Amino acid sequence: MARQSGKPAAAPPLxxxxxxxxxxxxxxxxxxxxxxxxxxxxxPVGEARCLAAIGSFAPLSxxxxxxxxxxxxxxxxxxxxxxxxxxxxxxQASEVDGRGVVLTLTRSGQxxxxxxxxxxxxxxxDIFGCLSAAERQQLGRMLDCLIEHARR
Numbered sequence: 829m830a831r832q833s834g835k836p837a838a839a840p841p842l843x844x845x846x847x848x849x850x851x852x853x854x855x856x857x858x859x860x861x862x863x864x865x866x867x868x869x870x871x872p873v874g875e876a877r878c879l880a881a882i883g884s885f886a887p888l889s890x891x892x893x894x895x896x897x898x899x900x901x902x903x904x905x906x907x908x909x910x911x912x913x914x915x916x917x918x919x920q921a922s923e924v925d926g927r928g929v930v931l932t933l934t935r936s937g938q939x940x941x942x943x944x945x946x947x948x949x950x951x952x953x954d955i956f957g958c959l960s961a962a963e964r965q966q967l968g969r970m971l972d973c974l975i976e977h978a979r980r
Contacts, residue, residue, distance in 0.1 A: 861951050868947060869940065874899060874907040876944050879916060879933075882908075883941030887930040889922065916940055 842848055858873065865876040874897075881896035882888055888896065894904035908931055911917040916937035922928035933941055956964050 857951070857955055860954075861948075864947055864951065865944070869943060871940075871944070872907070874903050875911055876947075878904060878907040878911060879937065879941050880944050880948060882917065882931050883933050883938065883945070886932045889925070889928050889930060891928075893931060911937065 843852075861876075862873040865871045865873055869876065871879070877897040877899060878893060881893055885892070885896050890905050890908060891901060893899075893908060894901045897904055897907075899907065908917060908919070912919050912931075915934055918932050918934050918937075919929045920932070922930050956967075959967065
């Protein structure tokens, strides 16, 4: 439909844009998750994300950790170092990259990783609890499509 006047078409309200809504859901769920990680495991959210990523995808370099945990490299590096200092991660020199390191879980880290993954599963159920199984599957497919499109 062509515009009738020289005025630009009215944009939808801010709270109807996808990016606004995704950010809002992210912020709301991150707050609850952050509180749960702190209360149940004594972990800041960045460290919990790193622990989850390393336990799921190890061995990881700091760069890969940052990508898998959705953190920037500096955040991932600081979180990994804090986990090393707590005895939850092992940091070894990379055989591939002489300047790099490889991160893996220690035995204590594996035990905590299991608890973190249980908490993530509970949080996931809480977040998606308002959707039917069919709606969850449909949303999952739509999110996969959006992620793939955004990576292009």
